[in-house]
Amino acid sequence: MASTYTPGTRTPFHCTVGDRIRLIEMNDDPDPVPSGTEGVIIGFCDSRGLEQIVVKWDSGRSLNLLPGTDRFRIVTPYDDTEEG
16 A cells, blocks of 8 residues: 655655665565665655655665665755755
């Protein structure tokens, strides 16, 4: 079941769709995204009772984050202000 959040809406994970993040570590995956890889949060989902953060990684990988297991840092928070 997908959770719907609009950009700029904070979640229980202290992040939002549109935040730019950097992975610190992903230890529980046999083929993890490398530490230091950056990406953008594009959504959230619930798979078998596990909330996950859906990330579009700059490397092209498509592997979700597990809050509380995987460690990441917000690099640039989502900003909905327009220039001009």
